[in-house]
Amino acid sequence: MDFHGGLKLPLNHELTIDKPLTLAKPPRKVCVLLSQHSGSPAVASVAKGERVKLFDVIAKAIGAVSCDVHSPVSGVVEAVDEYAHPYYKYSQGIVIAADPPGEESGALSFNEAQRFEIDEIAELAKKCSVIDTVSGNKPLHSKLSGLKPSQVHYFIVSFVQNEPYIHNMETISHNYMDEIISSVSYLGDALSPAFIFLAIPYHMIKLITAIDNKLNKNRAEYKNFKIVRVTDKYPQANELILASSILKTKINPSKILQNHKCLILDASTMFHLYEALKFKKPQIDCHLTVSGYGITKPANVKARIGTYISDIVEQCGGFCGNVNSVIVDGLMSGYSQFTLDVPIIKSNRSITVIPTERLSSSGEEKCMRCKKCVDMCPMGLNPARLNFISRSSAHEKAVEEGIYSCIECGVCSYICPSRINIAHSIILSKKMILEANIRRRKMNEPI
Ligand code: SF4
Ligand code: SF4
Structure with a gap:
């Protein structure tokens, strides 16, 4: 499966691909931003001095394309103010001084159910504020609410990622393959699409083999699942490009569902949806590839939202040499940070530290019309x-x-x-x- 244009970029995965997923140290302080997704930011529902528990709602959704924000720690609210945001420069946020590790409260219980109606799935996605990272980081419930089984013929689950230094999708998929396949099944059972395509790029050979083995163990259960190998070119992960290369047709951007009966979600979203369905667990963490030749100990890190980038950099051994830039979410489509006192949000995928000697310092020149x-x-x-x-x-x-x-x-x-x-x-x-x-x-x- 291929598409017009795009680029085969160097993946630069050698620093992190074989490293295990590690838990970030419990933060002493978090800054939970109220713009956790595209759409309307939530509005703070707690005030300075208030005690909050892990998973408590600390900010309320406003409108249909908005999510509640849950506390990623137990602790005491220190301030509600404007803070640096990894994408938008500034956003409202809530700073919480976290309780010492081990004193956290906030229990989860396991849901034995094996089948869910689509309305129930949409409701749990909303309650747990799950973000749809394949569609511009919108709240997942805004895609699923009101969906009828007859509206979905193709269900595409994307495992695609091909930007330099980032492979958090592959890390999540290896670590939580059973959970991801289960939540694909729950959504598949609720919507009964004719095809469930698992889109995996060629370079993820180990993942293709692992998923293939899992599906082959129970072909009857996974009869409409099909692994589709897609090109390693960037930006294959884009929702539009992925849909048009798999369905082999030009896709109308605003009407993927209506015109093409095609629902697309990614593996990371499916994992967080699993936690919502089985544990009613709000999405309070994200998985990051922390890499680049400017960081001392590159790592795959699972961190609570609100954790400062400075804390993650410190946990990864700090900078090595002179650093030119710290980029969140990729060299191609990510954001260079003006401070390290910026907290991570749900949709973050990576922190890449680029040393000075790796970047060309020369500026723009005139267009030479090379096309x-x-x-x-x-x-x-x-x-x-x-x-x-x-x-x-x-x-x-x-x-x-x-x-x-x-x-x-x-x-x-x-x-x-x-x-x-x-x-x-x-x-x-x-x-x-x-x-x-x-x-x-x-x-x-x-x-
Ligand atoms: S940024 Fe826009 S104009 Fe440039 S290559 Fe991508 S789609 Fe085309
Ligand atoms: S046509 Fe101009 S703008 Fe486009 S790649 Fe060539 S030099 Fe750059």
Whole structure:
């Protein structure tokens, strides 16, 4: 399975791929951000001085595309204020001084049920605030609520990840394979799709073999499961690209379910959904690949949300040498951090530390019209032209040129021999168009 454009990137997994998944040290203090997903941030429901228990709701969802936020520790609320956010610079957050390890309360009980109705699954996903990391980190319940079995013909579970230094999906899948396959079965039983495709890239050979062995042990139970090997090219993990390469058709971005009867979730989301279904456990942790040649002890870390990046860096032996940047969630589509006092959120996948000597310091040069960006854009856009239009703030023209189809993968910036940060100008322009539309809507002007 392949797609147009994209890039085969060096995976650089050698630092971490054979290391076990380790638990981050229990944090002494957490900062739980209220923007844990895309959509509306939650609103704090606790105040300074209040005692909270592990899993307590500390912020309430606002609207349909929003989730409650649960406390990842037991402790006392120290402050509710604005704090650094790994994606948006700042967000409201709740700082909690955690109880010493061993004094945590918050019990979970096992649910024996082996079948769940789809409404029940959506409700538990909502109650436990599970995030759908394949669809722009939206709350999972917003995808599942109101879904009817007849609406899903294809159910694709993505194990795909092919950005340098990141393999947390593979780590989760090896560590929790039974849980992931069980929750795929629960959702499969509830929706009865004709096909359940497990999309795994070629380079994850060990995972393909392990899952294949598991399915072969009980073919009757997994009769509609099929492993689909997909290319190792980036950005194969993108929901649209994955769906179109598996279903071999052009996909309408906003209508994957309606037009193509295709539901896509990823292995990480399926694991957190399993914990919600079987233990009613709120999603309070994430799995990170902490890597790069600027960190002393690269590791695979399971950490509570709200843990500061500085604590994780310290646990991994600190920096080695001069560090140029600390990037959260990937060199291609992630975010360079301006401080280490930034807490992790549910959707985080990686922390990559890049030493100074690994980066070229030269700046942008003039476009030489080589068209490499055009050839490689997986969405068939003309990135050079979009870059020019975006930098001239010609918003209407940018929309005509298809700026909304850009999936912000960064392939164009990576491939550009003139080192032009094309993706950055496009993302900025999209943001400006969105803000202008909101302003016009408020003033009742036509968009
Ligand atoms: S960032 Fe946008 S324009 Fe650039 S390659 Fe990706 S989809 Fe194309
Ligand atoms: S890759 Fe860079 S230099 Fe080549 S056409 Fe695109 S923007 Fe211009």
